[in-house]
Amino acid sequence: xxxxxxxxxxxxxxxxxxxxxxxxxxxxxxxxxxxxxxxxxxxxxxxxxxxxxxxxxxxxxxxxxxxxxxxxxxxxxxxxxxxxxxxxxxxxxxxxxxxxxxxxxxxxxxxxxxxxxxxxxxxxxxxxxxxxxxxxxxxxxxxxxxxxxxx
Numbered sequence: 466x467x468x469x470x471x472x473x474x475x476x477x478x479x480x481x482x483x484x485x486x487x488x489x490x491x492x493x494x495x496x497x498x499x500x501x502x503x504x505x506x507x508x509x510x511x512x513x514x515x516x517x518x519x520x521x522x523x524x525x526x527x528x529x530x531x532x533x534x535x536x537x538x539x540x541x542x543x544x545x546x547x548x549x550x551x552x553x554x555x556x557x558x559x560x561x562x563x564x565x566x567x568x569x570x571x572x573x574x575x576x577x578x579x580x581x582x583x584x585x586x587x588x589x590x591x592x593x594x595x596x597x598x599x600x601x602x603x604x605x606x607x608x609x610x611x612x613x614x615x616x
Contacts, residue, residue, distance in 0.1 A: 480510050493546040503528050504539050508549055508563030514570070514579045516558045554579065554605060569604035575613035 490497040543549040552560040571580040589602045
């Protein structure tokens with residue numbers, strides 16, 4: 466499994482309690498089932514930008530009734546509610562990010578690790594888009610991480 470690391474220490478993982486996650490789901494009118502809570506807790510605790518299969522593999526032992534379809538449907542529900550972001554960093558599979566604040570991603574072409582880094586949204590402007598309605602801003606870099614550059 467490929468990992469994610471923070472290139473900048475300003476992007477810190479948060480690990481809310483089950484009570485906080487329950488409240489968050491209730492605020493979005495989502496019934497807080499055990500499976501939904503486990504998936505959301507996993508995304509908030511593991512900033513590895515997992516795929517459906519990665520989440521399923523990580524949780525299936527602790528939640529034996531979990532199915533890939535449940536993970537997929539739950540992630541779509543969370544996407545609609547703004548609780549997660551979908552990333553198309555790889556043409557092969559969609560990845561999911563539990564961090565919904567604006568930040569950038571760097572994917573190492575050699576090892577595949579995805580790094581988070583801070584981005585100042587106010588600096589992401591494009592005068593050519595005056596009059597456009599922007600729903601989302603995304604910053605994505607590809608290259609070699611320091612570890613792979615040394616090889």
